[in-house]
Amino acid sequence: MKFTQEKAHDCGGTFPFITYGDGLWPTVVCSKCGAAAGQIDPLSVSVTTERLLYRSKAELEGGDYSLSIVIGTMAVESFLTRLFFKVKGMDSYATTFTWPTEAQEKAWEAEYPKKGGFTGPADFVSKATTGTTFDEVVAKNAVASKIMAGFPDAANLSPKQYFQSALFHPRNRIAHWGYVNASQAEAERCLTLAVAVVSILREMDRHKYGTL
Numbered sequence: 187m188k189f190t191q192e193k194a195h196d197c198g199g200t201f202p203f204i205t206y207g208d209g210l211w212p213t214v215v216c217s218k219c220g221a222a223a224g225q226i227d228p229l230s231v232s233v234t235t236e237r238l239l240y241r242s243k244a245e246l247e248g249g250d251y252s253l254s255i256v257i258g259t260m261a262v263e264s265f266l267t268r269l270f271f272k273v274k275g276m277d278s279y280a281t282t283f284t285w286p287t288e289a290q291e292k293a294w295e296a297e298y299p300k301k302g303g304f305t306g307p308a309d310f311v312s313k314a315t316t317g318t319t320f321d322e323v324v325a326k327n328a329v330a331s332k333i334m335a336g337f338p339d340a341a342n343l344s345p346k347q348y349f350q351s352a353l354f355h356p357r358n359r360i361a362h363w364g365y366v367n368a369s370q371a372e373a374e375r376c377l378t379l380a381v382a383v384v385s386i387l388r389e390m391d392r393h394k395y396g397t398l
Contacts, residue, residue, distance in 0.1 A: 188235045190244070195221065208234055231391055232268035235261045237385060242377050245318060251373035252366045258380035260359040265387050266365070270311045272391070303358075304350045304383075315390045320346045323390055330386045337382070345386075353379040 193201040199218025203225045205211045211225035226286055229232045238261035244378040245254035274294050275286045286294075286366075298304040308320040324330045324345040334340055353376055359365040 187241070189241055189242060191225065193223070193225070195219065195223070197221070201225070216238060231388075232265045232270055235265040236359065237383065238264060239377075239381060242380065246370070246373045246377055249366040249370075251370055252360050254373040255356055255368055255376040257281050258377045259347045259353060262380050262383045262387075263307075264313050264355070265300065265384050266307050269387055269391055270294070270314055273314050275313075304354045305346045305398070308349075311387075312390060316393060320386075327386075327393065330389050333382050333385055337379075342360055349379060349383055352376075 187207060189205050191203045193203065195201060196217060197217045197219040200214040200215055201214050201223045203211050203214055204377050211227075213222055213224050217223050230236050238257050242258035242261060244256045245251075245257060271286075271291055271294060275291075278284075278286050278290065299310050302310075305320075312318060312320040312323055316325070321344050333343055333380065337352075338347070340352075345377050356368065356372060356376055360368065
């Protein structure tokens with residue numbers, strides 16, 4: 187997948203960064219003055235997730251609303267799986283003192299739930315990371331609770347069920363039912379939801395060996 191980012195330069199030009207997949211960002215030159223610059227990814231469990239969220243935002247701003255929704259949901263799924271692999275890898279390293287091999291990760295893939303939309307994987311990864319369910323993390327973690335409070339229509343609802351309905355259902359309509367006429371409002375909401383879920387998952391990662 188192609189990822190692009192434009193960064194402004196002091197001279198008024200821009201740096202047009204382009205990369206593919208999980209490749210490094212090549213050095214580029216300013217469109218106006220020709221100065222060279224590099225780009226690095228943020229420290230994250232899943233660099234792919236960070237790039238997908240940015241790409242989802244770019245598609246939203248470019249008017250491809252249905253694609254923005256699909257890519258934003260992909261970002262959530264990417265973070266979930268990479269967080270699971272991180273936990274498994276750290277647990278393995280604690281006993282073997284070696285980093286997991288590609289074969290080990292393939293074997294761990296069989297443990298990951300293939301069904302359940304968001305709700306099944308969310309609880310699965312949450313229990314592997316914190317020992318509690320996704321909803322319990324949201325209830326006990328101050329940052330996660332504050333994130334959920336930003337969605338008034340989620341009051342008194344199960345957070346994981348809320349995200350399943352509000353984010354994954356719109357994606358499923360596009361991917362499985364051919365609904366390709368998503369509106370700007372729908373895409374904006376879905377991107378906000380995707381960022382919220384990833385932010386909650388980051389809290390899970392931060393508290394892997396601490397208290398919620």
